[in-house]
Amino acid sequence: MTDPELRAVISERRQLTKLAYRLLGSLAEAEDVVQETYARWYGLTERQRQAVRTPGAWLTTVAGRICLDLLGSARARREHYVGEWIPEPLPDGPEWFGGQAPADPADRVTLDESISMAFLVVLDSMTPAERVAFVLHDVYRYSFTEIADVVGRTPAACRQLASSARRRVDTSHRPSSATRAELVGKFKHAWETSDIGALIELLDPDAIATADSGGLAPAFLDPIIGGPQIAHTWMQIAARGTKVTLRERTVNGQPGLVAELDGVTVSVYAFDIAQDRITRIWVMRNPEKLRPWAAE
Numbered sequence: 001m002t003d004p005e006l007r008a009v010i011s012e013r014r015q016l017t018k019l020a021y022r023l024l025g026s027l028a029e030a031e032d033v034v035q036e037t038y039a040r041w042y043g044l045t046e047r048q049r050q051a052v053r054t055p056g057a058w059l060t061t062v063a064g065r066i067c068l069d070l071l072g073s074a075r076a077r078r079e080h081y082v083g084e085w086i087p088e089p090l091p092d093g094p095e096w097f098g099g100q101a102p103a104d105p106a107d108r109v110t111l112d113e114s115i116s117m118a119f120l121v122v123l124d125s126m127t128p129a130e131r132v133a134f135v136l137h138d139v140y141r142y143s144f145t146e147i148a149d150v151v152g153r154t155p156a157a158c159r160q161l162a163s164s165a166r167r168r169v170d171t172s173h174r175p176s177s178a179t180r181a182e183l184v185g186k187f188k189h190a191w192e193t194s195d196i197g198a199l200i201e202l203l204d205p206d207a208i209a210t211a212d213s214g215g216l217a218p219a220f221l222d223p224i225i226g227g228p229q230i231a232h233t234w235m236q237i238a239a240r241g242t243k244v245t246l247r248e249r250t251v252n253g254q255p256g257l258v259a260e261l262d263g264v265t266v267s268v269y270a271f272d273i274a275q276d277r278i279t280r281i282w283v284m285r286n287p288e289k290l291r292p293w294a295a296e
Contacts, residue, residue: 009041009055016063022135023067024074025087025120027292033070037063057146064132064150071128082215084223086282087120088289089268092250114139117252117270117282119169126165133158134165175273181248181255183273188246188257194238196231203227204277214286217266230281258293265293 013034020030037059041049052058078085113119114135123131129151136142136150137158144155144162151158183202190198207227213219224230244259244266251258251270259267268290272280284290 009059012056012059013038015056016059019060019135019140020063020067021088021090022114022120022123022139023064023132024070025124026289027088027090028288029070033063033066036066060142061146061150064136068128068132068151071131074128082213083219083221084210084212085214086210086212086284087117087124087252088292089117089251089256089270089282089284090115090292092253113174113253115253117254118272118280120252121280121282122169126168127161129153130161130165133161134169137162138166175276177255179276180271180273183276183278184255184257184271185248187271187278188248191234191238192246194235196235199231199234200228202278203230204274204279207277207279207281209233209281209283211283212286212289214288216287217285219283219285265290268293 016034016037017027017030020033021027024030024033040062041055041059044052049055123135126134132151133144133147136147137144144158147158147162148155151161153161187199187202189195190202205227206225207230209220209224209230211219211221213221220233224233242261244261247258247260249256249258249268251268254270256271257269258265259269266285266287268284270282270284271278
């Protein structure tokens with residue numbers, strides 16, 4: 001393989017990692033997928049590699065198939081997971097965002113939206129085939145013919161999969177980033193000042209809070225349902241007196257919070273907002289999923 005061809009293959013690594021993360025919700029698993037994808041590429045003979053017209057497409061197809069297999073076994077693996085499982089949060093960074101504008105903003109998802117915690121949680125409720133077809137088509141603009149090579153179904157079947165998945169994704173009523181940041185800032189202030197009344201006002205009455213510790217850190221195991229219940233829980237957390245520092249940070253492309261203890265990130269908070277109220281809070285406490293924040 002010539003040097004330009006080699007550089008072209010290596011340059012796909014970042015794109016493959018972003019795709020695998022969106023499909024799996026785990027940076028660690030995404031990196032493993034990319035490693036396996038390249039192992040299969042270099043496992044080809046020189047003649048086989050030369051026969052591949054578009055190495056990037058070949059790599060994407062293989063990575064997609066590996067992700068599909070992992071998604072199929074994910075539910076079984078999570079039966080042994082302690083507490084709730086939520087996607088691994090990522091800090092802000094140019095390597096995760098940007099891309100083409102949607103062809104139709106009404107029903108397409110942009111790359112930055114596709115990394116939000118709310119979007120990843122919805123993806124996790126889909127079947128593996130729906131998830132792969134939807135992400136490849138609506139986020140990465142792959143044709144259904146190309147997607148058929150990944151999921152092993154006809155283009156028509158892939159179109160149906162993406163359509164079914166799309167019905168679960170609500171892209172309406174998107175608050176502006178400024179609105180999100182303002183509400184998260186108010187939540188932080190109310191929490192730091194133990195103002196339970198202000199917290200209740202910020203939370204939707206039917207809000208849900210979910211924590212993921214994997215059994216490796218203290219956290220509530222079952223989701224907390226209801227704004228007042230969440231507010232009381234957060235007051236109990238504040239009353240423990242642990243000297244954590246709360247910082248407003250970008251979490252998966254959206255305004256969020258990070259709790260630091262002696263300079264080490266111990267919790268990451270992602271939020272979903274609708275009609276000027278916080279509707280979802282996702283709390284990451286599993287230290288194994290906070291690895292991307294260690295270098296911050």
